[in-house]
Amino acid sequence: MKETELTFWRASVYGSLGLVCFLGLWELAIRFHLIDPFFLPPPSQIFTRAIRMTTGPDAVLLSDIKISASRVLAGFSLSVLAGVPFGLVMGVSSVVRATLNPIISIIRPLPALSWIPLSMLWLGIDEQQKYAIVFMGCFASILVYTTDATMRVDPVLRRAARNLGASDFQVLRYVILPGALPDLLSGLKVVLAIAWTCVISAEMVGANSGLGFRIWTAKEWSDTGQVLVGMISISVTVLILDIAFRGIERLLLPWQRKASGT
Amino acid sequence: MALIQLDNVTKVFSSRKGDVEAVCGFSLSIRNGEVVTLVGASGCGKTTVLNMVAGFIAPTSGKVLLEGEPVLRVEPRCGMIFQSYALFPWLTVRENVEFGPKVKGISRKIRKKLSRNYIEMVGLTEFADSYPGELSGGMRQRVALCRALANKPDILLCDEPFAALDAMTRQVMQQELLNIVSRSGQTVFFITHSIDEALILSDRVVVMSARPGQVKAVYDIELSRPRKIDVQLTDEYLKIKRKIWDLVEEEVKASMISSG
DSSP states (O other): OOOOOOOHHHHHHHHHHHHHHHHHHHHHHHHTTSSOTTTSOOHHHHHHHHHHHHHSTTOOHHHHHHHHHHHHHHHHHHHHHHHHHHHHHHHHOHHHHHHHHHHHHHHTTSOGGGGHHHHHHHHTTSHHHHHHHHHHHHHHHHHHHHHHHHHTSOHHHHHHHHHTTOOHHHHIIIIIHHHHHHHHHHHHHHHHHHHHHHHHHHHHHSOSSSHHHHHHHHHHTTOHHHHHHHHHHHHHHHHHHHHHHHHHHHHHOHHHHHOOOO | OOSEEEEEEEEEEEETTEEEEEEEEEEEEEOTTOEEEEEOOTTSSHHHHHHHHHTSSOOSEEEEEETTEEOOSOOTTEEEEOTTOOOOTTSOHHHHHTHHHHHTTOOHHHHHHHHHHHHHHTTOGGGTTSOGGGSOHHHHHHHHHHHHHHTOOSEEEEESTTTTSOHHHHHHHHHHHHHHHHHHOOEEEEEESOHHHHHHHOSEEEEEOSSSBOEEEEEEOOOOSSOOGGGGGSHHHHHHHHHHHHHHHHHHHHHHHHTO
16 A cells, blocks of 8 residues: 655644544533543533633642643753763763663663652652652663663764864764764653653642642542543643754754755 | 884784684885775775774784884874765764864864865865755765865875765766875875776775785886876776786685685
8 A cells, every 4th residue: 555645734634633523522422421421521621621720710720730840841851961971971981881780770660650658758748859750760761862872873983083083072072972962862752751750640649739739639529620631731731842842853953854864 | 214004914803703813914004195005805804904004993913103103092193084974964064074173173263264175175165064964975975085184184094985986976086086186195095996996096006815814916006197087998007907806806716715
């Protein structure tokens, strides 16, 4: 079968069509009493609920989004700042790699959730604890992504740079870092999604604000509308962050956009 | 004194499967301003010789001397042109050419002038702000040539630089290299498996034996310069080409038998 690429507009039309059908079926299933709205409210009700949560007297949604997003960004930035330099060094030096690999292999498989008990004992439930959870969930992954990206830089480019007189540090700064950047950024995009999982889970277990907290409290009151508004807010926020990240990617990698191939 | 002196150089690569002697007892000296080409069958250790001159790998025994001093680390005075171009894909043509001067700490102003001159010399001025990924193979190799020359190497090492190019582009590139060499008196150590390429470019052709690589024969090429493509039709050219071809053929057959 011949597979042709759709244009952006045609793809958008099909996409909207799919979305409208999905929401329509959902709405109808409830209108025709196939599903009890107590368990799954219809889209129309979720929409009015969302409006009330953003404009009404108890408008908490936007501030919750802001709080969760800033936790994600703070924890994520911390782990980038720590993980990327470490990963670069690990990618370049086989000695450092061999030394640290066992430690990382032990830490990496641990789900961020498993750090919640310890982090709550150490840090309580304030902001630092949220950052710590994100950090523990992201750091090892960032380290591994950076190391892999570094090791995938074509060795002939390192050779060429040294042949042109570059010192070890200059090779790292001018060849390995930019050479690893494309793979590194796609790795970070994956880790950013992990960071969201961490924050939402941490907020569900112990917090006084944020989307995770809002969803969890709504469940206590059997308020499925609010649960769904919270869930959709996560989706939308992650989507927006992803678009922002792509923008940064395009800005940092102008050569990838123009090049037809290497 | 010779610019480059290889003295009884041997290189053994060890691996889990055992040791492989890539180069054995290789001796050669290259004078300033000479263009020397090393020809041999693939796998005979040509690139290993070049990598030792550049300082990428160290000889197992014997000496590699640059102006009488042993080459102990990667040597920026031996500018390398790689078969795979090895351009930095994230840098523009101009930035690639300026890489050597930049890491040496040469001021932006002088760098700019340098790169402008070299880029103009190979006719790529209008592509100065393009990325390597936007260029054809021949253009990329021109940029690589500029980048090596802008670093003012004592000797230009070329590792089959035109092997990946189509036949037409290849001839054009050979002529360009010839022009640059004749104008600047640049010393060149060139590796190829094409006898025609060797004969067009060189003052001397060194034929290498099959593995372990040794110098099998050296020919002074006295074809008059400047050499144009039609030199390939002269009797003198054909005579020497036949001689070298017989030698190389012997080695190719020998290596095919030894490697099964």
